[in-house]
Amino acid sequence: MADPITLAALSALALSEGVKFLYGQAGEVLRQRRERKAAAVELPTELFESSGGTLQPDLARADELEPELRQLRQSLSEYGQGVDEIDPQDGPTVELVHALRRTLETIYRRPIVFVGESKQDDGIDLTSDASVKEVRGYVAAVRARTIRSGSIKASLRADSVEQGGQAIGLDVGDIG
Numbered sequence: 001m002a003d004p005i006t007l008a009a010l011s012a013l014a015l016s017e018g019v020k021f022l023y024g025q026a027g028e029v030l031r032q033r034r035e036r037k038a039a040a041v042e043l044p045t046e047l048f049e050s051s052g053g054t055l056q057p058d059l060a061r062a063d064e065l066e067p068e069l070r071q072l073r074q075s076l077s078e079y080g081q082g083v084d085e086i087d088p089q090d091g092p093t094v095e096l097v098h099a100l101r102r103t104l105e106t107i108y109r110r111p112i113v114f115v116g117e118s119k120q121d122d123g124i125d126l127t128s129d130a131s132v133k134e135v136r137g138y139v140a141a142v143r144a145r146t147i148r149s150g151s152i153k154a155s156l157r158a159d160s161v162e163q164g165g166q167a168i169g170l171d172v173g174d175i176g
């Protein structure tokens with residue numbers, strides 16, 4: 001996933017067309033969320049790097065991120081509708097574009113990278129929410145050997161844990 005600085009390196013035309021696509025996708029996700037019907041979408045190869053396949057929205061994630069998605073879409077409406085052209089050097093607006101992209105990446109569970117943008121891996125973004133009735137042995141919401149960078153939110157709920165049982169939210173060997 002790229003950062004706002006790499007977005008600023010894109011041409012005004014490429015960034016404007018990308019914003020129109022992201023704006024449209026935000027609207028589509030909100031519509032699909034309302035109708036409870038998820039539909040896949042292909043990234044236009046003339047605007048975005050693509051590793052093939054389709055983007056399929058996670059409607060549960062869309063539910064969680066709906067207020068943020070609406071606000072970002074509204075903030076970028078003049079650019080998304082083509083009324084104004086975005087200036088790649090306008091830091092606050094580029095930050096909004098980046099936030100909209102990251103929100104959509106979370107909903108689609110895949111990176112969205114513009115053509116000509118560096119592919120910088122800035123770590124994982126993981127949320128795990130597990131719920132179990134009874135723990136007799138070992139259970140973890142997230143278990144990983146190594147995490148180099150990123151954001152992890154782990155939550156585990158257990159109705160009961162038997163003697164000798166282990167209920168762990170986040171179990172990581174090495175961090176950093």
